[in-house]
Amino acid sequence: QVQLQESGPGLVKPSQTLSLTCTVSGGSISSEDYFWSWIRQQPGKGLEWIGYIYYSGNTYYNPSLKSRVTISVDTSMNHFSLKLNSVTAADTAIYYCARGERANFDYWGQGTLVTVSS
Amino acid sequence: QSVLTQPPSASGTPGQRVTISCSGSSPNIGSNYVYWYQQLPGTAPKLLIHRDNQRPSGVPDRFSGSKSGTSASLAISGLRSEDEAEYYCAAWDDRLNVVFGGGTRLTVL
Numbered sequence: 001q002v003q004l005q006e007s008g009p010g011l012v013k014p015s016q017t018l019s020l021t022c023t024v025s026g027g028s029i030s031s032e033d034y035f036w037s038w039i040r041q042q043p044g045k046g047l048e049w050i051g052y053i054y055y056s057g058n059t060y061y062n063p064s065l066k067s068r069v070t071i072s073v074d075t076s077m078n079h080f081s082l083k084l085n086s087v088t089a090a091d092t093a094i095y096y097c098a099r100g101e102r103a104n105f106d107y108w109g110q111g112t113l114v115t116v117s118s
Numbered sequence: 119q120s121v122l123t124q125p126p127s128a129s130g131t132p133g134q135r136v137t138i139s140c141s142g143s144s145p146n147i148g149s150n151y152v153y154w155y156q157q158l159p160g161t162a163p164k165l166l167i168h169r170d171n172q173r174p175s176g177v178p179d180r181f182s183g184s185k186s187g188t189s190a191s192l193a194i195s196g197l198r199s200e201d202e203a204e205y206y207c208a209a210w211d212d213r214l215n216v217v218f219g220g221g222t223r224l225t226v227l
Contacts, residue, residue, distance in 0.1 A: 047218045
C-alpha cells in the first residue's frame with residue numbers, strides 16, 4: 001500500500017520561500033507509471049492543483065503559479081519536494097502531496113497546514 | 119471562481135438517491151475524463167470515481183458517475199450518514215491545467 005507523508009515548516013514569513021517534502025513509502029517514486037503531485041486547499045476553500053513531476057524530472061505546473069513554483073524529485077530518497085517563493089497570506093493552505101496526474105490522484109498524503117504570517 | 123461549476127450544497131435522507139452535477143466546457147470535461155473526490159471532514163480527499171464512471175477498488179457500487187458533453191454527474195444511492203462530506207469533480211483542461219469544481223457539501227438529513 002502506497003503511503004505519502006508531507007513534512008516541512010508550518011509557519012513561513014511573507015516574501016519568503018515555502019519548502020515541503022513528500023516522502024513516499026510502499027512504492028518506488030521511480031516507477032514509470034506515475035507522476036507525483038502537489039495540491040493545496042486554502043482554509044474553508046476548494047482544491048487547487050500546484051503541479052506534478054515525473055521521476056525523470058519532467059515537471060508540469062499550474063499556469064497561475066508557474067512563476068513561483070519549483071517541484072523537484074530525489075529518487076535516492078524516494079521523495080519529491082515543493083518550493084513556492086515570494087509567499088503571501090494567500091498561500092496559507094493545507095498542502096497535500098498525491099500520486100497521479102491529469103486530475104487522477106489515487107493516493108494522497110494527510111496534508112500539512114502552512115501558515116504565512118510574520 | 120472555479121473552472122468547473124458545482125452546486126454548493128446538496129442534501130438527502132437516508133436511503134435516498136442524490137445527484138451532484140459538475141458543469142464545465144469543451145477544453146476540460148468536453149475533451150477529458152472526469153474524476154470525483156470525497157473529502158470527509160478533517161481528512162484528505164479520496165478518489166471516488168475515475169475516468170468518468172469507473173470505481174476504484176473498495177468504493178461501494180452505491181457511487182456512480184456519468185458524463186454527457188460538457189457536464190458530469192455523481193450519483194449516490196442508498197444514502198448513508200457516513201456519506202456526509204464534501205464532493206469535488208476534477209478534470210484535465212487542455213489549456214494545460216488540472217481544474218476542480220468548487221465542491222458540494224452533502225448533508226444527510
